[in-house]
Amino acid sequence: MPVLTNHKNTSEIPLPDNESERQEIVEEYNILDTLPEKEFDSLVELAAIVTESSMSQMNILDHNRQWTKAAFGLESGTDCDRSEAVCAHTILADENLEISDLSKDERFKDASFVSGAPHHKFYSGYPLKTKDGFNIGALCVLDSTPKELTATQKKALKTIAGEIVSRLEIRRTQKELEELNREKDHFLRVVNHDIKSPLSGIISSANYLQNVWDGDRDELNNILSMIEISGRKLVTYTAELVSNSIEDGDSRLLIDEVQVDELIHDLILIYTPLAKTKQVDITTQFKVNGSFRLDDEKFKLIISNLISNALKFSSSGDTITVEAEIIGTENRVLYCSVSDTGIGIPEEHITGLFTKNKKHQRMGTQGEISTGLGLPLVKQFVELHNGEVKVETDVGVGSTFYVTIPEEQ
Known part of the structure; x- marks a missing residue:
C-alpha cells in the first residue's frame, strides 16, 4: 500500500474545500470496513491489466485514514493514516494524478514505500467522483519501475473509476431498498394486527347477537358499544393506511x-x-x-x-x-x-x-x-x-x- 511516512501530521495534507460534506457522502455509501466484493475486485484487477501495471487499489478516504476496499497485487481491507496516503492528493483533483517516478518527487522521494520495500516508483490515480461531485476516494495503479500511461490507458482508468462509482451507487440503492422493505414489512405487520383485532371483535359480536343473545338490554348496549369502538379503530387505521399509500405514490x-x-x-x-x-x-x-x-x-x-x-x-x-x-x-x-x-x-x-x-x-x-x-x-x-x-x-x-x-x- 502506498503510504507517506514523512507526513504524519494531518494538517500538512491539503483537504478539499467541501471536506465536511464529502465525509457525509462517504458515510452515506456505508462502504467502509466492509467485506471484499467480487465486482470491485474484478474492476481493480482490470485497471492493472489495461494499464499494464503490477498493482492497483480502490481506496476510500475517511476522516483520518485511507481504507483499501479492493486491491490487486497488494492486500485489501487494510488502512493507513490519511496524512500518509498518496490518494489523499488525488481526491483534490478533478482528473488524473500521475507521478511517473515517485523517487524524484519531493513529496514522496523519502517515503518508506519508495526507498524501501515494495519500492514503488510509478503512481497513477483517478478520483472516485460521485454524481454530486464529491471525491470519496481514488482508483490507483502502481509499479516498481518508472513509466507513463498512454492517453488510451488514462481514459480506461477514468472509465473504470466511473464504473466503480456506478456500482457503489447501485449498492447504496440496494441497501436503501432493503431497509425500506424492512420498514414496510414491519408497518404491514403492525397494521394487520391492529385491523385484525377490532375486526375479530365485530365478527364475534355479530355472531353472538345472531345465535346466543337472549334479549338483555344492558348486555346489548355493551356489545354495541364494543362494536362502535372497534369500528372507529378500523376507520382510523384504514384511513391512515390509505393516506400513507398516497404519500408514497402520488406527488x-x-x-x-x-x-x-x-x-x-x-x-x-x-x-x-x-x-x-x-x-x-x-x-x-x-x-x-x-x-x-x-x-x-x-x-x-x-x-x-x-x-x-x-x-x-x-x-x-x-x-x-x-x-x-x-x-x-x-x-x-x-x-x-x-x-x-x-x-x-x-x-x-x-x-x-x-x-x-x-x-x-x-x-x-x-x-x-x-x-x-x-x-x-x-x-x-x-x-x-x-x-x-x-x-x-x-x-x-x-x-x-x-x-x-x-x-x-
Missing part, C-alpha cells in the same frame, strides 16, 4: 375548481357523529367567494386530517372551529385554520410534529390510536401546493393549525 397536483366552503361542510358531516359521541361542537366561519383552484382530493385530506386530529384530542364540552378565507383578486391565497379547545400539545412534541417520529405519537382523549402519519401528510400536501402549515398551541387550552395555500394559476 402530483390535479388542479380543479373547488367550492371550499361546500367541501369543508361535507367533511364536517362525516365527523359529526363522532363529535356528538364525544360531545364536541364543530363550528365554521367562512369568507369565501366563488371557487378556488387547487387539488380537490389532497385538500380534502389536509382538512380531514386536521379535523380528525382536533377531535382526537378534544373532550366533552370542547369546541372545534374551522375557518376559511380567500384573500386577493388576481394572486389569491386561501387561509384555513382548524382550532380546538382540547388538551394542547406538549412542547417536547412540537419539533417532531410534522415528521414520522414514533416518540411523538400520542393517544387521544378516549384512547384513540395514531400511527403518526396524518400531520406529516398534511405538511407534504400543503407544501406540494407551495403553501405553508404551522401550529400554535397551549397545553390545557387547545391548538390551532394554520394552512396557507396560494391559488394555482
Whole structure:
C-alpha cells in the first residue's frame, strides 16, 4: 500500500474545500470496513491489466485514514493514516494524478514505500467522483519501475473509476431498498394486527347477537358499544393506511375548481357523529367567494386530517372551529385554520410534529390510536401546493393549525 511516512501530521495534507460534506457522502455509501466484493475486485484487477501495471487499489478516504476496499497485487481491507496516503492528493483533483517516478518527487522521494520495500516508483490515480461531485476516494495503479500511461490507458482508468462509482451507487440503492422493505414489512405487520383485532371483535359480536343473545338490554348496549369502538379503530387505521399509500405514490397536483366552503361542510358531516359521541361542537366561519383552484382530493385530506386530529384530542364540552378565507383578486391565497379547545400539545412534541417520529405519537382523549402519519401528510400536501402549515398551541387550552395555500394559476 502506498503510504507517506514523512507526513504524519494531518494538517500538512491539503483537504478539499467541501471536506465536511464529502465525509457525509462517504458515510452515506456505508462502504467502509466492509467485506471484499467480487465486482470491485474484478474492476481493480482490470485497471492493472489495461494499464499494464503490477498493482492497483480502490481506496476510500475517511476522516483520518485511507481504507483499501479492493486491491490487486497488494492486500485489501487494510488502512493507513490519511496524512500518509498518496490518494489523499488525488481526491483534490478533478482528473488524473500521475507521478511517473515517485523517487524524484519531493513529496514522496523519502517515503518508506519508495526507498524501501515494495519500492514503488510509478503512481497513477483517478478520483472516485460521485454524481454530486464529491471525491470519496481514488482508483490507483502502481509499479516498481518508472513509466507513463498512454492517453488510451488514462481514459480506461477514468472509465473504470466511473464504473466503480456506478456500482457503489447501485449498492447504496440496494441497501436503501432493503431497509425500506424492512420498514414496510414491519408497518404491514403492525397494521394487520391492529385491523385484525377490532375486526375479530365485530365478527364475534355479530355472531353472538345472531345465535346466543337472549334479549338483555344492558348486555346489548355493551356489545354495541364494543362494536362502535372497534369500528372507529378500523376507520382510523384504514384511513391512515390509505393516506400513507398516497404519500408514497402520488406527488402530483390535479388542479380543479373547488367550492371550499361546500367541501369543508361535507367533511364536517362525516365527523359529526363522532363529535356528538364525544360531545364536541364543530363550528365554521367562512369568507369565501366563488371557487378556488387547487387539488380537490389532497385538500380534502389536509382538512380531514386536521379535523380528525382536533377531535382526537378534544373532550366533552370542547369546541372545534374551522375557518376559511380567500384573500386577493388576481394572486389569491386561501387561509384555513382548524382550532380546538382540547388538551394542547406538549412542547417536547412540537419539533417532531410534522415528521414520522414514533416518540411523538400520542393517544387521544378516549384512547384513540395514531400511527403518526396524518400531520406529516398534511405538511407534504400543503407544501406540494407551495403553501405553508404551522401550529400554535397551549397545553390545557387547545391548538390551532394554520394552512396557507396560494391559488394555482
